[in-house]
Amino acid sequence: MAVTVSLVALFGLVLFFLLRSRTLGPGAAFTAAGFGFFLASTGAARPINQLAASLIEAASNL
Numbered sequence: 649m650a651v652t653v654s655l656v657a658l659f660g661l662v663l664f665f666l667l668r669s670r671t672l673g674p675g676a677a678f679t680a681a682g683f684g685f686f687l688a689s690t691g692a693a694r695p696i697n698q699l700a701a702s703l704i705e706a707a708s709n710l
Contacts, residue, residue, distance in 0.1 A: 659684070 663680060666672035672680075687693065 663672070663677050667674065667677050687696070
């Protein structure tokens with residue numbers, strides 16, 4: 649749970665700074681957020697969460 653909240657905060661922060669620097673337009677940010685929201689409700693959510701947890705665990709063991 650803590651990893652999920654941290655990743656959501658990280659991606660939200662990245663989207664915020666991309667919007668602020670005008671590298672990413674509001675439409676693209678809305679599309680990215682919508683894609684993430686709908687992806688979380690599919691069968692791909694579990695493997696993506698497992699991959700993220702594995703990568704974080706591997707990075708902490710370096």
